[in-house]
Amino acid sequence: MGDFQIKKQTKQYDAVIVGSGAGGGMAAYVLANAGLKVCLVEAGPNFDPAVNSAQFKNPWESPRRGASTKFRPFGDFDGSYWGWQVDGEPYTHAEGDKWEWWRARMLGGRTNHWGRISLRFGPKDFKRKSIDGLGDDWPIGYEDVKPYYDKIDQLIGIFGTNEGLPNDPDGFFLPPPKPRLHELFVKRAATNIGIPVIPSRLSILTKQLPNNKDRNCVFCGQCGRSCKLYGDFSSSSVLVKPALATGNVDLVTNAMAREVLTNKEGLATGISYVSKDDLQEYQVFGKTVILAASACESARLMLNSKSPRYPNGIANSSGVVGKYLHDSTGADMGGIIPELFDRKRYNEDGVGGMHVYTPWWLDNKKLDFPRGYHIEYGGGFGMPLYGFQWDIENLNGAYKIKGKQKEAGGYGASLKEDYRYFFGAHVGMAGRGEGIAREDSYCEIDPNVVDKYGIPVLRFHTSWSSYEVNQAKHMKETFKEILHSMGAVVTWGGDDGPHNNYGLHNPGNIIHEAGTVRMGNDPKKSVLNKWSQSHDCKNLFCVDGGQFVSQADKNITWTILALAMRASEHIVDELKKQNL
Amino acid sequence: MDRRKSIKALLIGTAATGVFVEACKNSDKKVTEETTLTKFTGPERMVEENEYYKKVAAEKFFTEHELATITVLADIIIPRDAVSGSASDAKVTDFIAFIVIDMPSNQTPIRGGLRWLDMQCLKRFEKTFKDCDAKQQIEIVDEIAYPKKAKPEMQQGVAFFNLMRNLTATGFYTSEIGVKDVGYLGNTPNQWNGVPDDVLKQYGLSYSEKELKECVSFDNKG
Numbered sequence: 001m002g003d004f005q006i007k008k009q010t011k012q013y014d015a016v017i018v019g020s021g022a023g024g025g026m027a028a029y030v031l032a033n034a035g036l037k038v039c040l041v042e043a044g045p046n047f048d049p050a051v052n053s054a055q056f057k058n059p060w061e062s063p064r065r066g067a068s069t070k071f072r073p074f075g076d077f078d079g080s081y082w083g084w085q086v087d088g089e090p091y092t093h094a095e096g097d098k099w100e101w102w103r104a105r106m107l108g109g110r111t112n113h114w115g116r117i118s119l120r121f122g123p124k125d126f127k128r129k130s131i132d133g134l135g136d137d138w139p140i141g142y143e144d145v146k147p148y149y150d151k152i153d154q155l156i157g158i159f160g161t162n163e164g165l166p167n168d169p170d171g172f173f174l175p176p177p178k179p180r181l182h183e184l185f186v187k188r189a190a191t192n193i194g195i196p197v198i199p200s201r202l203s204i205l206t207k208q209l210p211n212n213k214d215r216n217c218v219f220c221g222q223c224g225r226s227c228k229l230y231g232d233f234s235s236s237s238v239l240v241k242p243a244l245a246t247g248n249v250d251l252v253t254n255a256m257a258r259e260v261l262t263n264k265e266g267l268a269t270g271i272s273y274v275s276k277d278d279l280q281e282y283q284v285f286g287k288t289v290i291l292a293a294s295a296c297e298s299a300r301l302m303l304n305s306k307s308p309r310y311p312n313g314i315a316n317s318s319g320v321v322g323k324y325l326h327d328s329t330g331a332d333m334g335g336i337i338p339e340l341f342d343r344k345r346y347n348e349d350g351v352g353g354m355h356v357y358t359p360w361w362l363d364n365k366k367l368d369f370p371r372g373y374h375i376e377y378g379g380g381f382g383m384p385l386y387g388f389q390w391d392i393e394n395l396n397g398a399y400k401i402k403g404k405q406k407e408a409g410g411y412g413a414s415l416k417e418d419y420r421y422f423f424g425a426h427v428g429m430a431g432r433g434e435g436i437a438r439e440d441s442y443c444e445i446d447p448n449v450v451d452k453y454g455i456p457v458l459r460f461h462t463s464w465s466s467y468e469v470n471q472a473k474h475m476k477e478t479f480k481e482i483l484h485s486m487g488a489v490v491t492w493g494g495d496d497g498p499h500n501n502y503g504l505h506n507p508g509n510i511i512h513e514a515g516t517v518r519m520g521n522d523p524k525k526s527v528l529n530k531w532s533q534s535h536d537c538k539n540l541f542c543v544d545g546g547q548f549v550s551q552a553d554k555n556i557t558w559t560i561l562a563l564a565m566r567a568s569e570h571i572v573d574e575l576k577k578q579n580l
Numbered sequence: 581m582d583r584r585k586s587i588k589a590l591l592i593g594t595a596a597t598g599v600f601v602e603a604c605k606n607s608d609k610k611v612t613e614e615t616t617l618t619k620f621t622g623p624e625r626m627v628e629e630n631e632y633y634k635k636v637a638a639e640k641f642f643t644e645h646e647l648a649t650i651t652v653l654a655d656i657i658i659p660r661d662a663v664s665g666s667a668s669d670a671k672v673t674d675f676i677a678f679i680v681i682d683m684p685s686n687q688t689p690i691r692g693g694l695r696w697l698d699m700q701c702l703k704r705f706e707k708t709f710k711d712c713d714a715k716q717q718i719e720i721v722d723e724i725a726y727p728k729k730a731k732p733e734m735q736q737g738v739a740f741f742n743l744m745r746n747l748t749a750t751g752f753y754t755s756e757i758g759v760k761d762v763g764y765l766g767n768t769p770n771q772w773n774g775v776p777d778d779v780l781k782q783y784g785l786s787y788s789e790k791e792l793k794e795c796v797s798f799d800n801k802g
Contacts, residue, residue, distance in 0.1 A: 045626065054624040056767060059754035063620050063633070064682050065675065066754070071629045081626045106626075161794050175796035178774030184785050199794070206796040218769035344779055349766035384753040384764055390746050393727050409726045409738075411745065413661040416761070419749060420663075423762050 006272070006281040013039045013250075013286035014575060016271050018257045018301065021109025022557050023543035023564040024292030025235030025243070030568035032248040036575065039284045040240070041255045041273055043293070044081055044105030047112060049226035049237050053079060056220065056228075059385050067386035073102075075385065079113035079226035079234075081106040088452035092459040099325075099443075099460035100508035101296060107253060108236025109294070110511065111557065112226040115353050116202040116233060117376070118158050119554035120149045120562075122167030128550050132370045134467075135437050138549045139521045139530040142169065148562035156233045156561070157209045159351075160201035168359045174206045176355060177219070180348050182379035182427045183356045185337060189486030190358065195375075195478065200357040203233035203558075221382075223352025232352065255282070258455055260289055260305040260314050260540065268314070268540040274453045288539045288571055288580050292564065295546040296325065296443055299516035300458050302527075302542075303445045315517070315534035315542075320527050322444050324437040324515035325462060326551060329373065330505040331472040333479035333493035334428035337379075337486065338399060343424045348380050360433075360553050369470040372553040373433025375478070381424040389419055395491070396422075427488055431475030434553040435468045437515045441507070462507040472496075472504035512556050514545035532567035539580045543567050636681045642691070649694050649710045650676055650744075656721055657748040664761035672751035679747065686743070693740025697724075700737065771798035 014036035017024045028040045049055075054077040059065045062076040069076065073083035082105045091101055104110035123142040129135055146169070152158075153172035162170035176199035179187060187197040205217045215238075217231035230237040243249050254276035261269045261283060270285035291298040299322045303313040313321055353376075360372030389395075396418040397408025406414065446459035476496060483490055496503030520526025523535035532547050534540040543564035545556050552559075574580045616637060621630040642650070654667035654676070667673075680686045697720065698708040705716045712720075724730060724737035725745075752758040774795070780786055787795070 052624050057624070058756070058767060059759065060756055061619065063616070063637070063675075063678050065750055067679070067683070069629070069632075069682070071626060071632070077624075087628065159796075175794060177772050178787060178791060178795040178797070181775045181779060181783070181785075184775065184780075184783075184787075188785070219772040220767060220769060222767075339783065344776075344782070345763035345765055346776055346779070347765040347768070347770055348772075348775070349770075350772045381764055381766065383767055384759055384762060386750050386754065387746075388750050388753045390750070391742070392749065393742055393745070397728060407726045408728050409742070409745070411657045411721065411725050412659055415745070416658060416661055416663065419753060420762055423764075 006283060008283045009285065011037075011039075011250075011285070013037045013284065015039070015288045015290055015571065016041065016284050016286035017290045017292060018271060019043075019109060019292035019294065019297070019544065020107050020240050020251075021104070021235050021292060021294070021544070022111050022560045023545075024290070025108065025111070025239035026561050026564035027290050027292060027543050027568045027571075028243040028249055029239040030565055031572065032243040032246040034572040036248060036572065038243070038249045039286060040243075040249050040251045041257055041271055041284065042107050042251065042253045043256045043276075044107065044109075044253065046251070046253045047081070047107040047226075047236050048241070049079070049112065049230065049234055050228045053226040053228045055222050055225045057225075059383060065386040066383075074113060074224065077222075077225050079224060080104040080110055089457070090449065090451060091457050092446045092449055094459055094461040097460045097462055098506040099462045100506050101458075101460070101513070102508070102511045103294070103297070106236075107240060107251070108226075108234050111233065111235040113224050114557060115376075115555065116204050116223050117353065117357075117555040118201050118203040118233070118558040119374070119552075120169045120171060121145070121552045121554055121559050122165075122169055124167045125550065125552035125554065128371070132364065134370055135550050136518075136520065136525070139519055139526075144530075145559070145562050145566065148565045149558065152558065152561050152565060154209075156203055156238055157205045157212075157215070158201060158203045158558075159199070159206045161199045163198055165359060171201070173201070176200065177206055177350050179355045180350055180380050181343075182337065182340065183354065183377060185340075185486045185488075186377050186427065186429075186482065187356055190482050193481055193485050195358055195482065196361050197356050197358050200354050202351060202353050204351045204353075205231050206351065217351065219350055221349030221352050252284070256453055256455070257293065257301055258304070258453070260291075260301060261285070262305070262307055262309060262314065262537070266309045266537060268537055274455075287575065288541065290568075290571070291540070291542040291546075292544045294544055295513040295516045295548075296458055298542050298544055298546045299325075299443060300445070302517065304456055310536070315527050315536045315540055317536050318524050318527060320518065320525065322516050323439045323442045324518050324549075325442050325460075325513065326435050326437040326515045327507045328510040328512040328551065328553075328555070329433040329435050329464075329468045329471055330430060330510040331475040331493075331496070331503045332428065332430040333476060333483065333490060333503075334426060335483045335488035335490045336395070336422070336425050337427055337488045338425070339487055340425040341399065342402070342421050345381070345424075354378060367470075367474065369467045369474065370436065371434035371467070371471070373431045373471060373475060374553050375475075376430045376432060377427070378430070379427035389422060392418060392422070426491070427483070427486075429479050429482065431472070431479070432510060432553065432555070433468075433471050433475070434551060435471075435507075436465060437518070437548075437550055438465070443516065460508075464501065464504060464507060469501045469504055472502040476502050512545070512551060514548035514551045514556055517542050517546035518549045519547045520549065531570045532563060533570075541567055541571065636678075639681045640677070641680050641687060642677055645708070645710070646691065646694050647673055647677060649698070649708070650690075652710045652717065653721075653744055654748045654751070656717065657745055658752045665757050667748050667752050670752045670755035670757045672748055672755070675751035675754075676747050686747070689740065689743055693737070693743065696736055696740060773798050
């Protein structure tokens with residue numbers, strides 16, 4: 001530590017942004033295009049899908065054939081650097097807590113690997129307390145966010161269909177891809193029992209955007225690896241790259257933010273960070289500070305930014321920072337469709353993800369849980385990877401294969417026939433729903449533990465309530481009905497019950513962390529105002545999932561983008577008016 | 581069976597194979613290592629991954645006797661047939677040798693399973709599994725390859741064989757030979773035009789007018 005010192009940058013930026021995912025990327029994009037000078041601070045290394053994606057790699061081009069590692073929990077070709085754990089950057093659990101925290105340390109963050117499911121919130125999603133009395137209403141409504149959803153649809157690109165649904169609003173959609181074979185089975189079966197199935201809404205370019213011919217989808221189904229052709233939305237390729245091209249953005253990578261710096265007046269003056277490259281301490285300064293490090297990481301940064309003026313952490317006079325942490329609910333089930341045994345082979349990669357989905361279709365007033373869920377569908381001919389038809393002995397004695405009843409298990413030429421016979425006959429479904437944001441489900445600073453940079457870490461204190469468990473039970477019943485209706489046989493996820501909360505995933509596992517610095521009109525009950533701006537510190541903003549009051553039964557990225565664009569345009573205006 | 585005899589047989593089996601294989605390998609060892617390092621440490625890998633890979637690629641777990649036994653077993657599970665080659669054609673042993681280092685939880689089940697198998701063979705045939713003749717090998721495999729009809733005292737062998745079947749299938753079907761065998765035709769730029777007409781017809785399905793109107797379609801002829 002002999003050569004240890006704090007290096008202060010002399011440049012004064014209009015904004016210092018922490019994090020380059022959906023929120024930070026959008027903020028950098030909007031501000032840079034408005035001519036403002038931006039310093040973009042990212043905790044991970046640089047990442048350009050065109051150079052760094054594993055797209056089109058064959059399974060044998062991974063020594064572990066695509067199996068997961070701690071570096072790539074979603075498999076060796078996945079587009080996220082790190083995930084449930086990051087070496088040297090721990091987090092801890094209060095007793096009973098099972099929170100799972102995904103951290104993508106790279107330019108673009110987790111948008112490099114996400115599912116591209118891009119669902120607008122509907123009018124009801126901003127006003128849930130008015131409907132069911134639980135949680136809180138947002139200080140804004142759908143009409144406030146709609147213009148930004150509209151702009152993002154057209155700027156970034158999304159496919160889908162206008163269905164005129166009351167709480168799943170229409171948008172500016174590219175045409176969706178036709179359903180795959182198993183999706184036609186799902187659609188027919190679900191429709192027959194009154195469950196709607198409509199084209200999914202993914203930010204993938206089934207056609208080129210009229211104003212941008214540089215991006216292209218080639219239907220390889222590998223969006224999760226990030227796209228070398230920029231044919232889907234990643235913040236790295238679609239937002240940060242063009243932001244950098246303006247010349248108005250200085251990008252600092254491998255820079256782990258430590259604290260928000262403040263002056264005597266209590267205004268934010270910049271960010272201090274430790275460089276992972278040289279382990280030196282740096283400070284960068286700006287007229288505004290915009291946090292977009294992820295809901296939990298931004299809360300951590302605020303809680304760690306203590307000063308006489310902000311003894312509980314910056315922007316935390318309410319004590320709300322870290323509270324109301326919530327994730328989407330999730331439960332899954334899979335089966336096999338005997339009718340699809342011995343299928344004709346063809347390339348059905350399609351886009352990366354499902355071509356159809358089920359939006360929430362029921363009335364919660366008639367159910368024992370207050371919020372809805374949507375259903376995602378998977379199946380078909382996937383690239384063979386580690387785990388290919390694992391435990392075939394549970395399957396190949398249960399069905400006649402080419403007209404012959406075999407003994408379960410086996411080996412040899414007969415076994416090779418079995419692997420061919422079952423390939424492409426699997427189907428899976430995943431419910432993703434809304435839980436209730438609660439004050440007593442939260443993260444806080446662990447008083448005893450620091451990471452390898454000496455930054456105090458988060459301790460989680462989260463739990464589900466009976467609402468979420470009842471919802472998972474309903475998901476499971478629905479999946480069984482759909483699978484039964486399509487003539488499929490449940491092969492996994494069918495044994496869940498009260499003993500394991502009906503297979504409800506641990507909180508955090510669905511990777512939709514939100515709510516830690518929620519917005520609101522009352523500074524005593526919220527951290528941010530309706531412009532994603534701190535009540536306490538007017539030039540501090542947070543534009544990630546932290547600002548969410550509730551997260552709907554919709555994946556949150558499209559709303560993060562919309563709110564980040566809205567906040568950023570507000571910042572541009574306020575800076576012009578010299579209000580910041 | 582005489583206990584000393586069986587231990588001697590095990591030792592001879594191990595040492596003899598070891599020396600032989602090492603002699604063959606040494607000449608091209610360096611070239612092979614450099615090739616896999618380049619192959620698996622490209623720009624799509626993060627710095628920490630490359631460091632980790634270099635470390636594990638240099639490690640060895642199995643003895644030559646174990647590797648030879650795995651090869652025999654894997655070729656029984658996935659032999660050459662009319663459609664494609666065998667597990668050893670697809671270098672499945674190399675994959676299994678790597679995966680136990682990458683996923684150490686597999687080490688004991690496989691090492692112990694191989695030894696369990698050798699002990700069964702020594703008691704019955706006075707030879708280790710790989711030195712048994714094909715008929716003897718199949719005799720013992722038949723007793724552990726069918727979980728539902730296996731005798732209770734063979735259950736440990738069944739669990740081992742299930743794992744070997746799983747790892748062999750993964751190694752094979754994720755190889756170039758195996759991907760071709762099972763008929764995965766993706767991973768290439770194309771335009772998705774929906775399920776082929778003859779397939780729709782086979783299952784009595786069709787796209788609705790709404791779908792045909794709203795979905796993207798491509799003129800693949802033009």
